[in-house]
Amino acid sequence: MTTHVTRPDSPVRLRATDAPGQPDVTPALEELYRGFERELLVPLWTEIGDLMPVHPRSRAVPHLWRWESLRGLAERAGDIVPVGRGGERRAIALANPGLGGRPFATPTLWAAIQYLMPGEDAPEHRHTQHAFRFVVEGEGVWTVVNGDAVPMRRGDFLPQAGWNWHAHHNATDRPMAWIDGLDIPFQYTSEAQFFEPGRDEIGDAERITPERSRSERLWAHPGLRPLSAGELAPGTPLLSYKWEFTDRALADQLALESEGFGGTVEPGHAAVRYTDPATGGDVLPTIRVESHRVARGAETAPIRTTGSSVYQVFDGSGTITVGERTWSVTRGDLFVVPSWESFSARSEAGSTDSDAGALDLFRFSDSPIFEALRLDRTRTEGTTG
Incomplete structure (x- = not known):
């Protein structure tokens, strides 16, 4: 007599189904499946639609977070939640509604609003996760990376490769908020992460407020590499990319376009990528960072890419479409573009809501990972590939 006994502790559960491409449902097939369950085996023919879809189907979903709401909650947290050991940072992560409540914006990217009260220090630590800070408003905080005090001001992008000591201090009488971006989900999934706490307080010699950090004085000269620089660790040695540059x-690209000389990626759409001055490559091994400016009335062509990205509206207003979702956005709003979801932006910015009269978008993505693995693919609507 044939028995259909499943191993009690087996997480594998197989169900014979009468469906196209599946074997006929018979007692012999049921017995075979019970044997697979006992030995912790899963046949490809029951999983191929999920494991090998015709195109990427991300668990993450398009979603928008309003800056006004995020900042208000961060302010309340500033009154209630300490920033010392235990929490390490008063950082509040975006949780994509498709990822089961995990603090992940996408399967590979972390994004959070961080808030520091007047006179506060965020204690020193280091981690293997690659990170950056981006300031959409305010100033007065200095991040201290390996003892180098780096000013943070509106529009500044501050990358920091993994395993570097860092702390923050607020030197003013006003609170300040900014966004953090890290590859926490990627390192969490790949089980590669390390973390080490440092000093509870930084020293007086680091509690300074220079206009330019030591890294800027050495590396922030276009096209010039210091001959004193020897072999460098992965990640850019430049710790601040200032908004003025x-x-x-972005303004020069649009001006060149208006003069008939090109320079934009498409009509009305200027874009730059932040690069490592030592190599010309991405600023961080796992994260690509860009700034985009869309002139008033211009609209970008819908585009799909493998890998995911997070955008923050730096300035202006407009309409964003991600997949089937469309939102009106203003300064500070954040949104997610999952893998292979179509993205386009239309600028409705003017002189009243934008310094440049355009829609400015800050973008970070996991593109370096996909390119390193030769999994990168891009498609613009109306083309094939």
């Missing part, structure tokens, strides 16, 4: 680059 990003703004000028």
